Amino acid sequence: MYLIYLFLIHFYRLGLERTRHMPSPLRDASIALIKATIPALAEHGITITQTMYARLFQNREIAALFNQSHQSNGMQSEALAGAILAYAHNIDNLAVLGPAVERIAAKHVGAHILPEHYHFVAEALLGAISDVLGDAATPEILDAWGEAYWFLANVLIKREKDLREAAARAEGGWTGWRPFIVADKIRESDCITSFILRPADGGPVLWHQPGQYLTITLSPAGIPPMKRNYTISCAPNGKYYRLTVKREASGGGASAFLHDQMSVGDTLLATPPAGDFVLPETQMRPVILVSAGVGLTPMVSMAESLAARHCPVPVHFIHCTPNSKTHAMGAALNALAERHKDRMTVTTFYSRPLATDEQGVAYDQQGRITAQWLTVWLAAHIPLMDADLYLCGPHSFLHDMLTGLDAAGVPAERINHELFGPTISLQAA
Known part of the structure; x- marks a missing residue:
């Protein structure tokens, strides 16, 4: 991105x-x-x-x-x-x-x-x-x-x-381009793959803020190098970064190169973590993480980080994806919520469930997440003005959510959002 x-x-x-x-x-x-x-x-x-x-x-x-x-x-x-x-x-x-x-x-x-x-x-x-x-x-x-x-x-x-x-x-920090080795490649769904990146020099890495991204350079043979931003999808650990990448529908470009040609042991270049869509170091209010598609990547980092910090505030992760074929990291998130069930929940929407997708097992709600559903849900669980919301997903999802939450009176200072792609107006004029 x-x-x-x-x-x-x-x-x-x-x-x-x-x-x-x-x-x-x-x-x-x-x-x-x-x-x-x-x-x-x-x-x-x-x-x-x-x-x-x-x-x-x-x-x-x-x-x-x-x-x-x-x-x-x-x-x-x-x-x-x-x-x-x-x-x-x-x-x-x-x-x-x-x-x-x-x-x-x-x-x-x-x-x-x-x-x-x-x-x-x-x-x-x-x-x-x-x-x-x-x-x-x-x-x-x-x-x-x-x-x-x-x-x-x-x-x-x-x-x-x-x-x-x-x-x-900073400890583990660097400037400019640093070589990283693909230490592992994990298939998360039919269209999403994770890459574990460790520095080629064997040293530590900068502790990122949950929600930040890496800018990487890929060098396919025969074409100019490609630079892309991909969100770090793990909690900070000082040892490695995990990038979770969706194969784009166009079938070409950087995502296809990563999925099809990047293998364990290969090297790429990265600059230090960047981005301002992040959790604060101290979280005082309940956290609502709402994502669609590959927009879950910063939310996974945030959820894992809040769990690792033993942060006492409630955390509710609400995610939408078409079906079990596209559902990435679901088992890991459900396991994380189970380990912290006193303060963490995961709610999954399938917009186009398969005949074999069992509601109540593979997913919780059918359809798409809407601002109306979210405001009703918030009213039943958390006072509307007392939570911090983090939203990430495609343009249409964010436009609808931001417009609806604004109409419902949710304060703008409680809403944080990230769009993957060029930033254009997301709210109705």
């Missing part, structure tokens, strides 16, 4: 001449010019980002930093266009972008994006703005966006440096 939230990487021109240390405040005139471009960005944003990517990918080094599967369906262009528009809307109130900046910095560290990469994307995007907007992209507007770009880029460059240094200092 390589989500590049590149609303940071906007615009060039003044940028190359500006200092790359502490950012200077944006000028009022620049803020006004950027605000004036909002209508054009709203109308032409996706065309701009599509043009930007076409320019950018002429550079093979930069193209290799991107998950190309996110380009084919247009979702990455849509995500970037929305992010640029959000930046323009909030250019005079950048404090609201703080969480997004932290998320972007973490992803850039994972993808090993370095300060020298910034100007390549900036040039491509500014050129795209000029191409698409034509005479409307005046020198003054381009200069304003150049100023805004380096303001945000400098913030990110500094934060990314801090994150890299912290990862390198």
Whole structure:
């Protein structure tokens, strides 16, 4: 899952001449010019980002930093266009972008994006703005966006440096790409396989936060290397990571390579764990883990971690998958819940159960998890405002859950979610 939230990487021109240390405040005139471009960005944003990517990918080094599967369906262009528009809307109130900046910095560290990469994307995007907007992209507007770009880029460059240094200092930590050996390969279902990764140097690994991911590089013969993000699906242990990967329906790309060609003893490269969809170190409220499909991977890490911590709060894991053929890690999760039955439950939905799938044995509920079902369930088990919810799954699942939970009055600060793929708007306008 390589989500590049590149609303940071906007615009060039003044940028190359500006200092790359502490950012200077944006000028009022620049803020006004950027605000004036909002209508054009709203109308032409996706065309701009599509043009930007076409320019950018002429550079093979930069193209290799991107998950190309996110380009084919247009979702990455849509995500970037929305992010640029959000930046323009909030250019005079950048404090609201703080969480997004932290998320972007973490992803850039994972993808090993370095300060020298910034100007390549900036040039491509500014050129795209000029191409698409034509005479409307005046020198003054381009200069304003150049100023805004380096303001945000400098913030990110500094934060990314801090994150890299912290990862390198920590026990088991490292910076850049580290070789890992596939120590085991475990078939979890017809379409999901787990890979146990141990460092090739025999040393310890950084203790990840439950919910984080690894960025890995795969090197199939005859094609450019592929970089992907995969969630770590085990509790932190200092010895190894477990990645649990679904074979994508397209049948090609990184997931197929892992399933079909990656074997025990093979080597891949990984950067340190990253991501902000994580459990806090101290959990004070009941935890509700809700997932669909391969969205269970961060939830398994969280559930195992809460059990290992002997955390006293109730933990309820609710998962949906089509049927027993696709159901991954079910036996292990049920066994975990049985060992901690005083405080942990697992509820499984099958949306398309097989004739041989026995309700009450293989699964608990037929159909899909809905926000309505969840709010009714919460009302019967836990006061609605007293739990922390963690959601992960495909776009349609998250959209429906977030919209429904919002309508039910569940506070936004109680809901944490992760989407596998480019981040676009998940809630109804």
